[in-house]
Amino acid sequence: xxxxxxVGNVESVCKAFKHIGCQVTLxxxxxxxxxxxxxxxxxxxxxxxxIQALGDAAGPVRQAALAGKPLLGICVGYxxxxxxxxxxxxxxxxxxxxxxxxxxxAGRVIPHxxxxxxxxxxxxxxxxxxxxxxxxxxxxxxYARITDPLARTAHSDYGFSLPAAVxxxxxxxxxxxxxxxxxxxxxxLRNFHEICKQS
Amino acid sequence: MLAxxxxxCLDVKDNRVVKGVNFLNLRDAGDPVELGAxxxxxxxxxxxxxxxxxxxxxxxxxxxxxxxxxxxxxxxFTVGGGISQVDQIDELLRxxxxxxxxxxxxxxxxxxxxxxxxxFGSQCVVLAIDARRSKTRPGHWQVCVKAGTExxxxxxxxxxxxxxxxxxxEILLTSMDADGTCAGYDNExxxxxxxxxxxxxxxxxxxxxxxxxxxxxxxGHADAVLMASITHFGDYTIRQMKEYLAGRGLPMNL
Numbered sequence: 001x002x003x004x005x006x007v008g009n010v011e012s013v014c015k016a017f018k019h020i021g022c023q024v025t026l027x028x029x030x031x032x033x034x035x036x037x038x039x040x041x042x043x044x045x046x047x048x049x050x051i052q053a054l055g056d057a058a059g060p061v062r063q064a065a066l067a068g069k070p071l072l073g074i075c076v077g078y079x080x081x082x083x084x085x086x087x088x089x090x091x092x093x094x095x096x097x098x099x100x101x102x103x104x105x106a107g108r109v110i111p112h113x114x115x116x117x118x119x120x121x122x123x124x125x126x127x128x129x130x131x132x133x134x135x136x137x138x139x140x141x142x143y144a145r146i147t148d149p150l151a152r153t154a155h156s157d158y159g160f161s162l163p164a165a166v167x168x169x170x171x172x173x174x175x176x177x178x179x180x181x182x183x184x185x186x187x188x189l190r191n192f193h194e195i196c197k198q199s
Numbered sequence: 200m201l202a203x204x205x206x207x208c209l210d211v212k213d214n215r216v217v218k219g220v221n222f223l224n225l226r227d228a229g230d231p232v233e234l235g236a237x238x239x240x241x242x243x244x245x246x247x248x249x250x251x252x253x254x255x256x257x258x259x260x261x262x263x264x265x266x267x268x269x270x271x272x273x274x275x276f277t278v279g280g281g282i283s284q285v286d287q288i289d290e291l292l293r294x295x296x297x298x299x300x301x302x303x304x305x306x307x308x309x310x311x312x313x314x315x316x317x318x319f320g321s322q323c324v325v326l327a328i329d330a331r332r333s334k335t336r337p338g339h340w341q342v343c344v345k346a347g348t349e350x351x352x353x354x355x356x357x358x359x360x361x362x363x364x365x366x367x368x369e370i371l372l373t374s375m376d377a378d379g380t381c382a383g384y385d386n387e388x389x390x391x392x393x394x395x396x397x398x399x400x401x402x403x404x405x406x407x408x409x410x411x412x413x414x415x416x417x418x419g420h421a422d423a424v425l426m427a428s429i430t431h432f433g434d435y436t437i438r439q440m441k442e443y444l445a446g447r448g449l450p451m452n453l
Binding site for chain 2: 011012015016019044109111112113114115116117135137139157158179180181182183185186
């Protein structure tokens with residue numbers, strides 16, 4: 001199930017899941033969140049806007065994730081998983097994974113936009129069957145500095161080691177856009193779908 | 200490090216993909232929905248869709264067509280042609296585009312660049328420039344508008360710099376002299392613009408051989424190469440282009 005809130009790329013994410021044969025419900029109602037096999041939090045927007053737009057759906061999403069329902073955050077939806085962000089003011093996130101969303105350090109082109117190579121750890125379910133490294137499509141100016149000892153991470157090189165994906169239990173997130181990352185992106189969504197079916 | 204991008208371009212007129220030489224003598228190149236799906240499926244890094252009719256009457260059909268193309272496109276998708284208002288951008292982004300390219304309207308109303316960047320983010324705003332070598336000032340190019348039919352006295356390098364300052368996230372730079380000739384990109388132009396800005400430059404116009412792509416990136420310093428004739432008419436597949444460039448040491452998403 002894809003969480004419906006007023007941010008960009010919601011439609012693209014739904015379309016990509018449908019393309020891989022997944023049944024998609026676009027909703028923000030607690031009953032639908034309760035019923036879903038898995039939850040997807042998309043998002044192209046500023047962090048403060050996104051957390052506000054998520055509004056009263058934040059509680060049910062958070063509770064479902066803590067209860068073990070698979071959750072996938074994408075781009076800003078991924079950033080919302082963390083404790084806080086400093087994008088245009090200080091904002092609190094969902095606090096599901098410890099870490100802060102901070103600006104990409106100066107000294108390189110910002111936004112980080114385009115295809116970058118992500119090293120894929122063997123133990124991250126999202127990347128099953130994808131090999132050691134693949135290119136994914138990124139478009140962002142802030143990134144998550146992950147401090148959670150229980151989180152597994154995948155990284156990309158952008159003149160520093162840039163966290164590109166996270167997994168903590170059944171909470172998953174990608175800074176890149178799997179829905180816009182060609183075959184390898186669709187494979188990530190397929191893996192998430194499998195994870196949902198199994199849990 | 201970011202991969203260099205291969206971007207096929209669909210010039211669309213009356214619901215068909217067409218391609219000409221120096222913006223003239225258009226040839227049919229297929230169905231945009233089919234071609235878009237094929238490019239997304241065969242490894243293109245992005246797709247550009249340019250509505251080259253772009254009359255007011257055709258706007259509604261274009262939005263519908265963009266939706267249908269986007270349905271099968273799982274790579275970043277840029278739409279351009281005849282965009283002059285923020286509301287049109289909003290509609291196209293909601294129809295499945297990630298970015299829009301603005302050309303003539305940005306020249307007529309430069310504030311549109313800032314306005315769109317502020318509302319949708321710079322990453323959504325591509326400034327498209329049609330450039331023609333100046334006959335009177337060697338080493339300079341003039342900006343042309345209205346699908347290349349109207350030359351202005353604006354200097355291309357200066358305009359690119361201004362576009363960046365106003366919030367454009369990328370420059371789509373088409374050499375009208377090279378367009379459709381398959382004789383190679385204008386790398387003097389690509390380099391002059393690249394050196395003047397920090398945002399990515401997409402080189403466009405002139406691709407005919409694999410080494411043209413390499414030269415645009417290495418000699419012209421382009422971050423991405425856009426092509427139409429070379430791939431629509433089946434000369435090379437996207438994969439052949441990428442393997443060639445990767446073989447010559449460039450970072451490619453393969």
